[in-house]
Amino acid sequence: PGSRQLLRELYPHTGRARIVGVTGNPGCGKSTLVDALVRGYRKAERRVGVVAVDPSSPFSGGAILGDRIRMQRHAVDPGVFIRSLATRGHLGGISRSTDDVVSVLDAMGFDVVIVETVGVGQAEVEIVETAHLAIVVVVPGLGDEVQAMKAGILEVADLLCVNKADRPGAERAVQDLQQMLTLRTDSRPPPPILETVAVSGKGVEELRAALDARLEAGAGSGLWQEWQERRARRRVEELLRESLTRRALGRMPEQELGARIARVARRELDPFTLAEELAGLAPSTDGVRG
Amino acid sequence: PGSRQLLRELYPHTGRARIVGVTGNPGCGKSTLVDALVRGYRKAERRVGVVAVDPSSPFSGGAILGDRIRMQRHAVDPGVFIRSLATRGHLGGISRSTDDVVSVLDAMGFDVVIVETVGVGQAEVEIVETAHLAIVVVVPGLGDEVQAMKAGILEVADLLCVNKADRPGAERAVQDLQQMLTLRTDSRPPPPILETVAVSGKGVEELRAALDARLEAGAGSGLWQEWQERRARRRVEELLRESLTRRALGRMPEQELGARIARVARRELDPFTLAEELAGLAPSTDGVRG
Helix, strand or coil, X not given: CHHHHHHHHHXXXXXXXXXXXXXXXXXXXXXXXXXXXXXXXXXXXXXXXXXXXXXXXCCCCHHHHHHHHHHHHCCCCCXXXXXXECCCCCHHHHHHHHHHHHHHHHHCCCCEEXXXXXXXXXXXXXXXXXXXXXXXXXXXXXXXXXXXXXXXXXXHCCEEEECCCCCCCHHHHHHHHHHHHCCCCCCCCCCCEEECEXXXXXXXXXXXXXXXXXXXXXXXXXXXXXXXXXXXXXXXHHHHHHHHHHHHHHCCCHHHHHHHHHHHHCCCCCHHHHHHHHCCCCCCCCCCCC | CHHHHHHHHHHHHCCCCEEEEEEECCCCCXXXXXXXXXXXXXXXXXXXXXXXXXXXXXXXXXXXXXHHHHHHHCCCCCCEEEEEECCCXXXXXXXXXXXXXXXXXXXXXXXXXXXXXXECCHHHHHHHHCXXXXXXXXXXXXXXXXXXXXXXXXXXXXXXXXXXXXXXXXXXXXXXXXXXXXXXXXXXXXXXXXXXXXXXXECHHHXXXXXXXXXXXXXXXXXXXXXXXXXXXXXXXXXXXXXXXHHHHHCCCHHHHHHHHHHHHCCCCCHHHHHHHHCCCCCCCCCCXX
16 A cells, blocks of 8 residues: 555664653553653753554543643644554554554654553553563552553563652552562563652653663664664564465455355354465365365 | 364364453452352353463463462362463464463353453453453442543443442442443443442342343344354454464574564665565565665
8 A cells, every 4th residue: 555655665764763662551640751751852852752552442532632632732842743543453453553653753853752552451561562662650559560560561661660659659669669570580680660750740850861871872782773673573573464364365255254254153164274275275165165 | 283283173062152251450350250250150050161361471470379379269160160371472372372272161061251351451352352242340439440441441341340339439430431331332232330349249140140141142143143253253363364474484594584684673674575575475685686
C-alpha cells in the first residue's frame, strides 16, 4: 500500500530519535508524568513526540478525550507532537502501528519519542521493550508494586519511578522495589528508583536527567547499535509475520476458508492440518476429499 | 515436533468442554473467585480445569507460588486440574500455549475449563476472547472500573462480576458499570452484573448459575458452532502465523540474518525490503550487491 511505500522511503531518514517507553497501571499518573517530561524537554529546547498506545475501543473513549485535552495544551508548540493509537485488533498490528508512528516522528526530527502505554499486560511489556529505554511507573500503596511485579514488568525496566510520592507508603514502595530488584537474575545493573510527584513537577527533572544520562551514554557507545538492532529485528519479524499470514490467507477465497474453519469447529479437520494447507505445506483439505 | 503430533491426534477428542475466560486487574480477587467457582463445580460433580496465564517471568515468581498453594488444596481431587502458564515471549506463543493446554484438558474430559489471566492488557483481552464466555472481575473503589474500561475490556465481557462487594462503594461500582454499558454500540444483550465476595463464597453460586445458564443456552443452539468457529479461526491463524514466520526465518543462516539486521539498524537497508526478502517476495539483499 501507499503508506508502506512512504514508510520505506523515509526509513533512511530515521535512526536519530531517542525512544523511551513509559508504562504502568492505569491511575499511576503516567500521562501527567509524560506531560511533565515533555515540558522539561521543551525547556531544554528539545523536540518531543508522544505516542500514547491505548488498546481500548471506541466504546471506552476515555483516552481519546484525555488525548485531545493534552494536545490542546501543546497545540501552538510545533516542538511537541502527541498522537494516540487506540487501535484494537491483532497485537502484532498494534506493535507495528506504534513503530510506524515512531518512525515518522523520528524522520521528522523529533529528538525524543515517548511511547506511553495504557495497562501493564504482556502486550504493553512488548511495546515498551521496543523502546531504547523503558520507565516503569508505580504508585505507593494499592498493591501496585505487586501488580508491576506480576506482569513481569520489572524485568524490562531501565528506570523505576515511584509517582505520587507525596502519598503515604512511598518509602515502603521504594523499599519493596529495592527488595524485588535483588531477586533479578540477569547481570544488568539494577534500574535506579526515582520518586516523583508529577502533578507538582517534583522530582521530574531528576527523572529526566537520569533518563537522559542513560540515553546519551547508550547513544555514545556500542550500545546504540545494539539497541537499534533489537528494534530492527522486532520490526522485520513483525512485518514478515504479518505479510506471510495475509498472503497465505489471501490465497484461499473467504467462502472456502470459512467452510474449512467450520469443519475444524466440528472436529472433522484439525487446525494443524488446515494451517499447513494454508502455508502451502500440505495438500488440499477440500471437503470433497476430506 | 512430537507435541504437535500429539495435539493433532487428540484434536478429534476435543470440542465438548465449556471454556470460560476470567480476567481483571491483579488484586481483584480473581484466583479466589476461580477457586470458589471450582468448588461449586465440584459440588455439582463436574470436572474443572484451570489454566492460569501469567505473562510473568521466573524473576517474579509470585503466581507460581500461588499456583502451588492452589494445587495442593485440590491435590487429592482428580476432578480438578490447575496449570499455570508463566510463559513469556511472543504473544502469539502465549495464546497458542494456552490453547494447547485447553485442548488437552478438553480431550481429557473436563466439563469446564477456566482460563484465568493476570493483568488486563491487550494480550489478556485476546486470551479471554478465545473462551466461549468471558467474566470480567472488578472491585469497588480504587478506580478499577475505570481501569477495566480503559483496557477496552468491558466490550469482551459476557458477565461482569463486582468482587469484594462487601466493601464500601460496591453499589457505586455497579451503577458505574451500568452507566458504561449504556454506551455500548453493539447489539449484543448487555452482560449481567453480579456481586460476589469470593473469600466467603457469597454470590458465587449465583454467578456460576448465570454463567452456566449462558453456557448451556449457547451449547444447545446455533451459537455453539459459532463459538467453536471463532476459536478454530483464531487457532488456525495463530498456527499459520507462527509456522510461516519460523520457516521464513529458518531459511536464512542466523549469521547472514544478523548481518542484514545490523544493516537495517544502520539504515543501509529498510525493514520492509528485508521482510520481503525473507518472505521470498524480493531478491537477495546480500550486502555485496546492496
